[in-house]
Amino acid sequence: MTRIALFASGGGSNAENIIRYFQNHSSIEIACLLSNKKDAYALERAKNLEVTTYTFNRADFYESTVVLDILKKEKIDWVVLAGFLWLVPESLVEAYENKIINIHPALLPKYGGKGMYGEKVHEAVWQAQEKETGITIHYVNSHYDEGKVIFQATTALSAQDTPESIAKKVHTLEYEHFPKVIEKTVLEHS
Numbered sequence: 047m048t049r050i051a052l053f054a055s056g057g058g059s060n061a062e063n064i065i066r067y068f069q070n071h072s073s074i075e076i077a078c079l080l081s082n083k084k085d086a087y088a089l090e091r092a093k094n095l096e097v098t099t100y101t102f103n104r105a106d107f108y109e110s111t112v113v114l115d116i117l118k119k120e121k122i123d124w125v126v127l128a129g130f131l132w133l134v135p136e137s138l139v140e141a142y143e144n145k146i147i148n149i150h151p152a153l154l155p156k157y158g159g160k161g162m163y164g165e166k167v168h169e170a171v172w173q174a175q176e177k178e179t180g181i182t183i184h185y186v187n188s189h190y191d192e193g194k195v196i197f198q199a200t201t202a203l204s205a206q207d208t209p210e211s212i213a214k215k216v217h218t219l220e221y222e223h224f225p226k227v228i229e230k231t232v233l234e235h236s
Contacts, residue, residue, distance in 0.1 A: 048232055049077040051122040052097075053130035056164075058088025060128040060149065060220055065095045067225035074232055077120045082107065082132055108135050117141075124232055127186065128224070131163055136188050144194075146186035147231060149224050151216045153198055154182040158191030168209040168216065178202050179212060181219045183227045197227045 050068070054061045058079075065076045079092035080100045089099045098120070106112035114137065117125070127134075127148040134146060150158055152167045162170070171179045180200035185193035199222075201215040 048074045048123045048236055049121055050074060050124045050126055050228070050232070051077055051117055051120060052079040052088075052092070053125060053127045054079060054081050054086060054088035055083055055131045056086055056088060056129045058086065058091040058129065059217070060224060061088045062091040062095065063221050064126065064128060064225050064228065065092065065097055067229075069095070071229075073236070074229060077122060078116070080113065080116065082130070088129070104132075107132065111137075114138060114141055123236075124228075125186075126228055129164075133160070133190055134186050134188070139186060139188050144185050144235075146193075147196065147228060148184055148186050148191075148193070149220060150182045150184065150191050151179075151213075151220070152182065153178070153180045153200065154184065154191050154195065158182075160190050162191070165209060165213065168212040171203070171212055172207065172209045175205075176203055179216060181216060181223065183224060196231055197223065199223050 052061045068074050068076050076097055078098040081089050084101050092099050100116050102113050125142050125146040157167045157170050178200045182195055183197040184195045187193040199219045
């Protein structure tokens with residue numbers, strides 16, 4: 047059984063969607079969810095679905111082996127960032143080389159990098175009057191949003207779109223594709 051750890055910082059709708067997708071999977075399981083925010087709703091979603099949860103602070107993540115120790119204890123094979131906003135430290139990237147997957151709510155390399163997440167991305171896409179946007183699922187390296195692209199999906203935009211309607215379109219793509227791309231990627235490399 048391939049064991050995945052989810053990392054989330056916020057509401058956790060993507061995390062919940064992923065947990066539900068893999069609930070009865072024959073060869074992949076979501077072993078735990080880790081969050082850098084004690085009040086992240088993602089923790090509640092995971093607990094409600096009987097997934098083990100952990101929280102950590104900045105010092106745990108960047109100045110110690112606390113997070114890596116949790117991953118080892120849980121026998122984690124892959125890490126999936128589902129709305130996780132901190133830059134992954136080099137030690138974790140090295141320990142899970144090409145085994146950490148992230149999703150970004152735009153078509154990278156556009157609208158990526160430090161500070162570009164969630165509504166900020168949709169606002170930038172809207173301001174630029176883009177004709178399309180989408181999602182990018184990519185491997186994580188030691189730079190924000192620069193890892194090798196695994197998958198992209200697009201959605202058309204019109205002059206009537208708002209940042210809020212763009213967000214809805216992107217969320218639809220995330221829910222549809224993220225679990226399937228995780229599954230395909232993990233199975234191809236197992």
